[in-house]
Amino acid sequence: MGRLILKNVSRRFNGFLALNKVNFEVENGEFVCLLGPSGCGKTTILRLAAGLDLPSDGEIFLDGKKIIGVNKECGFVFQEYALFPWRTVKENIEFGPEVKGIPREEWEVISKYYIDLVGLTGFENHYPHELSGGMKQRVGIARAYANKPKLLLMDEPFGALDAQTRNLMQGELLRIWETEHVSALFVTHSVDEAVYLADRVVVMSARPGTIKELFNVDILRPRIRTGLEANKIRDAILRSLGTEITRAAIHIDDKD
Amino acid sequence: MKKYPWRKGFIINILSLVGFVLIWHAFVMLAREDIFNPPFMRLKDIPTPIETWMAFAGSLFTHTHGPGLTYGIVDHVLASLERVIEGGLIAFIVGVPMGIGVGYSKLLHDILNPIIEIVRNMPPMAWIPIAIFILVTGGSIFIVFIGVVFPIILNTIHGVKSTDLRLIDAAKTLGATETQIVTKVIIPSAYPSIIAGLRIGLGVGWMAIVAAEMVVRSPVGLGYFIWNMGDLGRYAEMVAGMIVIGIIGYIMNISILLLQKRFIKWAD
Secondary structure, eight states: OOOEEEEEEEEEETTEEEEEEEEEEEOTTOEEEEEOSTTSSHHHHHHHHTTSSOOSEEEEEETTEEOOSOOTTEEEEOTTOOOOTTSOHHHHHTHHHHHTTOOHHHHHHHHHHHHHHTTOTTOTTOOGGGSOHHHHHHHHHHHHHTTOOSEEEEESTTTTSOHHHHHHHHHHHHHHHHHSOOEEEEEESOHHHHHHHOSEEEEEETTTBEEEEEEEOOOOSSOOTTOHHHHHHHHHHHHHHHHHHHHHHHHOOOOO | OOOOOHHHHHHHHHHHHHHHHHHHHHHHHHHHTTSSOOTTSOGGGSOOHHHHHHHHHHTSSOEEETTEEEOOHHHHHHHHHHHHHHHHHHHHHHHHHHHHHHHHOHHHHHHHHHHHHHHTTSOGGGGHHHHHHTOSSOHHHHHHHHHHHHHHHHHHHHHHHTOOHHHHHHHHHTTOOHHHHIIIIIHHHHHHHHHHHHHHHHHHHHHHHHHHHHHHOOSSSHHHHHHHHHHHTOHHHHHHHHHHHHHHHHHHHHHHHHHHHHHOTTOO
16 A cells, blocks of 8 residues: 555646656655755645645546545655644644544554654653754654555655754654555655665656656665665766756756 | 843842832922922922822722722722723634634635724724713723724734644644644644734723723723822822823733743743
């Protein structure tokens, strides 16, 4: 379970073509990284897969079901965490089970399990503003998982973290993902991050966003960041990406 | 702003108040000694701080004299506070749901916003004739209501509209329904604005009640007390009443700020 298919997906915003005929799949249990220059529509793809936005053309399927509205079988992890500031760690994680009408005794079990899994034991009753960035994202991941998603969608989840925390969190994410195996689509700017995490890397080109090249990363986990094989793939991806980044930098200068 | 320890700030606060009282005293004494006493003013009639204090202490409690009854400041304060709390409560019950509705629904916004925008520009004082001539009872409470309700409505609308859209997206993907998004995301995220509206509104309401009591002529209430003492030429009592109004308004403001700190721990 958890197979995502994008078929000829295009998205226009006020006449501006953001995504053009995007085709790719996330296989069941696969970890796919979306990589591309700023403004290439990576986040748009995630929002479409989550059903938070709908394509102008084309279709998206999760396990054969066409996505026509908010996709409640996905877990979304946001770059800026998007935790509910008025809820404690535990209450944030329980949000999904709570709104789905699951009995309270079960939330407790679910939240306890995921708090332990992401390593936040002892912080159950802390509010988000009392946590560091890395801890906030642990809550974000646990909250997404507590909803038993078939597909994890992550929008540069570690983008706001410092380099060391980022490396640590990548390892943590893989550890959690290997325990609770679901398909994952992960957007990033960082080639290193993509090569460390992904089974497959999708390189996109900008304006309009299209799929440029796919790379399989057939390296056993845990991976060595500076390993020979990793370097080889990183090199190939950088070359593929390089022309796009130059092209994008000339045409746009946006915040993303 | 340059920072220094709070202890130093506190001492400066106290010195400032003491300084104010001393200047006040000196001002009155200069007038009474004819050193500074312009002919077109009656500065000599201003009570000194000590006279004001004596008048305050002397009129704190209600006392009877024969068949007559003179209300004390404590009862005047309680009467005014009761009206403000009642009017404020009604305003809160009406204003919060209205603000949520207008902030959330474009249709409700388009229906109610023109009315709100016009009515909120009529000062509470302008409603006093209606309060006197049309409402049989509760005129002062109505004036407070008018003063409190608009700050609450406007702040609630603002709070609802400034809900972080990512939180709404997060709630959607977690399976929240439209109603749950309102009750579990939009309303909680508007709490700080709602409380801010209540705080501003009660400030306005407190000023409005004093004015309303002057005109509506309830037999008890701080506004009535000040007006009556002014009429009787008992200026020391009148000034004491004014100072009490200021201090109580200040305490109300601080109390709500403390409540907010206590209950909205998450907003830093």
